[in-house]
Amino acid sequence: MPIFERYLSVWVALCILAGLGLGSLLPGFFGFLAGLEYGSINFVVAVLIWAMVYPMMVAVDFGSLKRVHERPKGLVITLAVNWLIKPFTMAALGVLFFDYVFAPFIEPGTSGQYIAGMILLGAAPCTAMVFVWSQMTKGDPNYTLVQVSLNDVIMIFAFAPLVALLLGVTDIAVPWDTLVLSVLLYVVIPLVAGVLTRMRLTRGAADTQVQVAAFTAQVKPFSILGLLATVVLLFGFQGEVILTQPLVIVMIAVPLLIQSYGMFAAAYWAAKAWAVPHKVAAPCALIGTSNFFELAVAVAIGLFGLNSIAALVTVVGVLVEVPVMLSLVWFANRTAHWFPTEETPMTMPRRRPLQ
Secondary structure, eight states: OOHHHHTHHHHHHHHHHHHHHHHHHOHHHHHHHHTOEETTEEHHHHHHHHHHHHHHHHTOOGGGGGGTTSSHHHHHHHHHIIIIIHHHHHHHHHHHIIIIISGGGSOTTOHHHHHHHHHHHHTSBOSSHHHHHHHHTTOOHHHHHHHHHHHHHHHHHHHHHHHHHHHHHTTOOOOHHHHHHHHIIIIIHHHHHHHHHHHHHHTTOSOHHHHHHHHHHHHHHHHHHHHHHHHHHHHHHHHHHHHHOTTHHHHHHHHHHHHHHHHHHHHHHHHHHTTOOHHHHHHHHHHTTSBOHHHHHHHHHHHHOTTOHHHHHHHHHHHHHHHHHHHHHHHHHHTGGGSOSSOOOOOOOOOOOOO
């Protein structure tokens, strides 16, 4: 893992400080940037989000879906965690902490924004960084590619309805038009661009993976820079709130930490109980733990605005995620002996003969 990515949380923290300082020194400039929008879409943030997401989408190979049957156990666990468990537990933790536990310490009437930010993080499974975590745990690259591709397909159709459902259950207004537009802008368009780029790169190539890896290595710095620039912007807009309430970052981090370690424990235990080999169990549990925070940030801005608490929650998700994931990679590598080396076939329980 490159040193820049390994210490991503450090760079994010430095950008937070830079955003707070610049927001105080140059409020007019940040106000100007906030005004560069049409409807619910801020043009500056849109460009930065595309810079983040596009390199990840080039790495997705939908041709890998023809191998979806090869590692069924890991995929069952991944899909169950990502789409049936994780979004709902994240929403429940948001309600628990911001409607009750932390309610006395936040501004009245703002709990819905905290909860919405957590819902957006919980409903967006990781797309790009899971390749890094899988590599660090010696995960099966074919399985990792299949699970990412399958999650991306599901996300196109399930993300907006799932977010709308959870926002509605928690009594938050659901702006369907903005939600659908965000998915089109930040998932569908970058995904189509990534597919077309991949087709162009691999046309006539002897080794398609080498071509794709070389291209993504060239554009990946733009993805990281887009993320860091977005953090500077968001904290520039949020500076006044954070400086007057410095514990807000800690309050947001607490439920995110509980969610991350809890989801990993559930998926990792399920993989161990089902005798999934470690090269599948590790990436299977890690993708259920990490979030597609780039999408969450973009949608939070589109739904609630650049200086919203919901957008702040999603950015804190970036700050929390990297050190958490590195700690889980360390744990997964040291518990590899818990798992078999090969996957046993899925079998149905036999019926007992009638007496």
